[in-house]
Amino acid sequence: MSSIAAAQHKKATARPLTPATHGKDEHEVFRRLRAATKAAGYDALVALSQDNVTYTAGFLVPSHATNRFRRTISILAGDSFASQIVVSVEEKQAVARSRFADVRSYDQFADDPADVLADALIEAGVAEGRIAVELDYMPARDFLRLRERLPRAVFEECKEIYFRTRMIKTDEEVGILRRIGLLTERVIHDSLKEVRVGMTEIDVARRVVDQLIAGGSTNFKYRFGSGVNSSVTNCGTTHKKIEAGDIIRIEVLGELDNYRSNVTRTAVVGRPTDRQRDIFASLVRAREICKTMIRPGLPVADLYRTYVTSCRESGIEPTLKFLGHGIGQTIHEEPYITDTRDIVFEPNITFTMEPLYMIPGEMGFHAEDMYVITRDGFDFITGDICKNDELIQVG
Amino acid sequence: MSSIAAAQHKKATARPLTPATHGKDEHEVFRRLRAATKAAGYDALVALSQDNVTYTAGFLVPSHATNRFRRTISILAGDSFASQIVVSVEEKQAVARSRFADVRSYDQFADDPADVLADALIEAGVAEGRIAVELDYMPARDFLRLRERLPRAVFEECKEIYFRTRMIKTDEEVGILRRIGLLTERVIHDSLKEVRVGMTEIDVARRVVDQLIAGGSTNFKYRFGSGVNSSVTNCGTTHKKIEAGDIIRIEVLGELDNYRSNVTRTAVVGRPTDRQRDIFASLVRAREICKTMIRPGLPVADLYRTYVTSCRESGIEPTLKFLGHGIGQTIHEEPYITDTRDIVFEPNITFTMEPLYMIPGEMGFHAEDMYVITRDGFDFITGDICKNDELIQVG
Numbered sequence: 006m007s008s009i010a011a012a013q014h015k016k017a018t019a020r021p022l023t024p025a026t027h028g029k030d031e032h033e034v035f036r037r038l039r040a041a042t043k044a045a046g047y048d049a050l051v052a053l054s055q056d057n058v059t060y061t062a063g064f065l066v067p068s069h070a071t072n073r074f075r076r077t078i079s080i081l082a083g084d085s086f087a088s089q090i091v092v093s094v095e096e097k098q099a100v101a102r103s104r105f106a107d108v109r110s111y112d113q114f115a116d117d118p119a120d121v122l123a124d125a126l127i128e129a130g131v132a133e134g135r136i137a138v139e140l141d142y143m144p145a146r147d148f149l150r151l152r153e154r155l156p157r158a159v160f161e162e163c164k165e166i167y168f169r170t171r172m173i174k175t176d177e178e179v180g181i182l183r184r185i186g187l188l189t190e191r192v193i194h195d196s197l198k199e200v201r202v203g204m205t206e207i208d209v210a211r212r213v214v215d216q217l218i219a220g221g222s223t224n225f226k227y228r229f230g231s232g233v234n235s236s237v238t239n240c241g242t243t244h245k246k247i248e249a250g251d252i253i254r255i256e257v258l259g260e261l262d263n264y265r266s267n268v269t270r271t272a273v274v275g276r277p278t279d280r281q282r283d284i285f286a287s288l289v290r291a292r293e294i295c296k297t298m299i300r301p302g303l304p305v306a307d308l309y310r311t312y313v314t315s316c317r318e319s320g321i322e323p324t325l326k327f328l329g330h331g332i333g334q335t336i337h338e339e340p341y342i343t344d345t346r347d348i349v350f351e352p353n354i355t356f357t358m359e360p361l362y363m364i365p366g367e368m369g370f371h372a373e374d375m376y377v378i379t380r381d382g383f384d385f386i387t388g389d390i391c392k393n394d395e396l397i398q399v400g
Numbered sequence: 401m402s403s404i405a406a407a408q409h410k411k412a413t414a415r416p417l418t419p420a421t422h423g424k425d426e427h428e429v430f431r432r433l434r435a436a437t438k439a440a441g442y443d444a445l446v447a448l449s450q451d452n453v454t455y456t457a458g459f460l461v462p463s464h465a466t467n468r469f470r471r472t473i474s475i476l477a478g479d480s481f482a483s484q485i486v487v488s489v490e491e492k493q494a495v496a497r498s499r500f501a502d503v504r505s506y507d508q509f510a511d512d513p514a515d516v517l518a519d520a521l522i523e524a525g526v527a528e529g530r531i532a533v534e535l536d537y538m539p540a541r542d543f544l545r546l547r548e549r550l551p552r553a554v555f556e557e558c559k560e561i562y563f564r565t566r567m568i569k570t571d572e573e574v575g576i577l578r579r580i581g582l583l584t585e586r587v588i589h590d591s592l593k594e595v596r597v598g599m600t601e602i603d604v605a606r607r608v609v610d611q612l613i614a615g616g617s618t619n620f621k622y623r624f625g626s627g628v629n630s631s632v633t634n635c636g637t638t639h640k641k642i643e644a645g646d647i648i649r650i651e652v653l654g655e656l657d658n659y660r661s662n663v664t665r666t667a668v669v670g671r672p673t674d675r676q677r678d679i680f681a682s683l684v685r686a687r688e689i690c691k692t693m694i695r696p697g698l699p700v701a702d703l704y705r706t707y708v709t710s711c712r713e714s715g716i717e718p719t720l721k722f723l724g725h726g727i728g729q730t731i732h733e734e735p736y737i738t739d740t741r742d743i744v745f746e747p748n749i750t751f752t753m754e755p756l757y758m759i760p761g762e763m764g765f766h767a768e769d770m771y772v773i774t775r776d777g778f779d780f781i782t783g784d785i786c787k788n789d790e791l792i793q794v795g
Binding site for chain 1: 449451463466467468469489490492493509510534535536537538539540541542543544557602606609610613614616621623632633634636637653720721722731732738760
């Protein structure tokens with residue numbers, strides 16, 4: 006490994022230094038991340054996960070999503086150093102589409118990307134600095150190699166820097182989330198209208214997916230469960246036929262320009278029983294009480310506690326230990342709406358609320374929409390097209 | 401963290417020891433992994449990646465694919481210890497569907513899965529043992545925590561154990577790969593037949609995806625590039641309209657029961673030019689020469705060198721530094737068909753060959769099929785339905 010390291014080091018030092026780009030000319034995301042890194046007392050910020058690197062670069066290196074051996078790394082250091090490391094086979098795309106002007110590539114079979122990273126940090130002048138890295142994602146071997154190459158650097162977790170920065174969306178991000186949220190809700194609405202007794206779950210899924218693709222979404226996921234399958238969290242979609250009386254739970258995780266949606270509806274084939282109606286009404290009641298509270302300054306933990314209290318007053322115990330979650334580059338991100346978080350709502354936080362109640366082996370109830378915090382309250386991203394104040398009747 | 405650790409430890413030691421299951425009663429995959437672990441001199445084998453854990457458990461924990469903060473871990477230790485660690489929200493599914501009889505869950509917001517792992521290894525009696533873990537995947541923080549909890553254990557990379565074991569498929573695995581390979585090839589065949597000038601790339605993608613879903617595939621990916629888009633490795637699928645004379649490159653990565661397919665075809669809208677015909681013929685010629693060599697005992701590096709030599713004799717330089725790759729739980733796995741590998745073909749190795757030549761900014765040529773090594777040669781998994789001895793003419 007040391008011979009590769011030496012070669013890499015030579016290559017890196019032989020390059021001219023990256024020309025300084027002044028903060029004001031940089032993309033808003035770079036500026037925010039640099040500011041957060043500095044405020045937290047670090048000299049550099051290194052990301053390796055698909056969501057953090059894609060957020061930073063504004064571009065998903067395709068094999069970042071399909072091949073875990075092809076590392077993709079982003080580096081911001083000091084006031085001007087910015088570099089992205091990609092596998093050589095994706096270099097052309099990255100040069101054309103990434104926000105990083107400085108793209109460095111490695112040969113998947115001959116080079117160690119951890120060495121390319123070490124070289125870049127040395128070049129950036131932070132070899133003895135405080136470096137915030139994704140310890141929660143970076144493979145142990147990369148970390149051990151990096152520490153070996155930069156023995157005087159201090160490495161600490163950068164999770165909070167990314168969480169807090171990503172949590173407050175830019176207006177551009179909110180715009181993309183609105184587009185994919187609306188598409189997702191419309192697809193669910195239109196697909197539920199076509200549900201008939203005797204169709205299989207997969208028959209419905211074909212309609213969902215066709216409309217998602219037609220709308221420009223590609224990296225989506227969906228979960229469609231009928232009858233007892235509706236009671237399985239993250240269920241698969243099967244050849245089971247839809248029967249009269251089935252509860253149907255449809256959850257769609259859409260995607261557009263690397264931003265995600267998460268919308269869920271519960272329907273019943275025919276008329277609901279009193280028990281089904283009552284359970285769903287309890288979830289809706291809890292959600293509506295929560296809605297009256299949402300505004301900047303509200304601690305998310307308070308929202309969660311209100312939700313739990315309301316459910317219990319109706320005699321149901323929430324199945325999940327959170328009411329919802331932030332949404333953006335990943336389906337789940339901060340703020341998790343739960344009582345272990347000390348986060349307070351701020352404008353441009355985007356999140357879901359997903360009251361959920363499962364009766365294992367029987368049926369499940371789940372209503373999920375997307376919201377955005379505004380200057381003085383909140384706004385719906387979804388919830389207007391496919392209403393869910395009561396169980397949707399289909400068939 | 402130490403109070404959580406203490407609580408976890410109490411929980412773990414309070415449980416009865418997992419009853420010993422004798423090797424002969426275990427699933428073939430468990431037996432193979434235990435044997436490979438022992439042969440490599442280790443007392444335990446720990447996996448965290450989606451592919452290795454799913455391979456071991458025979459079941460994909462759904463959020464393992466969507467939420468990187470929800471760790472899923474598999475542990476095999478000694479002759480009988482076997483345990484899987486999952487997030488509590490997925491526990492019921494794992495208990496019902498995983499090969500592991502012993503499923504342990506953690507609260508995503510309160511527990512540290514690295515502590516649950518440490519407790520399990522202590523319970524398995526290997527706290528001072530040699531433990532093979534996925535250093536190439538395990539997040540650095542989990543590794544640091546594990547080393548802190550088990551200071552007398554030796555941790556080393558388990559990559560080779562999994563690579564070598566997964567590389568030789570069971571007959572059951574070959575069967576699944578044949579099913580998804582055939583579905584994928586048929587979908588490409590039928591979709592190409594429908595291509596017409598004026599359709600968009602997304603129009604074609606809708607046909608591809610609809611047939612994949614109807615065939616039971618869910619976690620697929622596809623890349624459809626026409627004209628200049630065909631020259632982009634891992635291109636996206638766009639609203640571009642298909643024009644006469646376009647080269648079309650369609651690559652489908654299907655999925656069935658967590659096994660993947662990878663099939664690619666290159667077509668031309670109308671008649672090919674002489675240059676297009678010649679380039680594709682050069683790739684086919686190289687592939688056909690390679691086919692005459694494939695049998696158990698052949699070093700994959702020899703196959704790669706033959707491919708490169710043949711391409712160069714035709715005046716083209718291969719774009720990729722490998723001719724193909726193993727395929728199974730992941731699209732790319734060992735053996736990579738390249739000259740940095742010392743792997744020799746053995747029966748039940750499944751792999752692709754994908755001669756590929758890109759002319760950046762102009763067009764790309766790519767023909768990919770799946771194969772399996774047999775006792776005295778090889779067999780096609782794909783290649784019979786959608787022939788590609790020459791450019792496919794569409795439109």
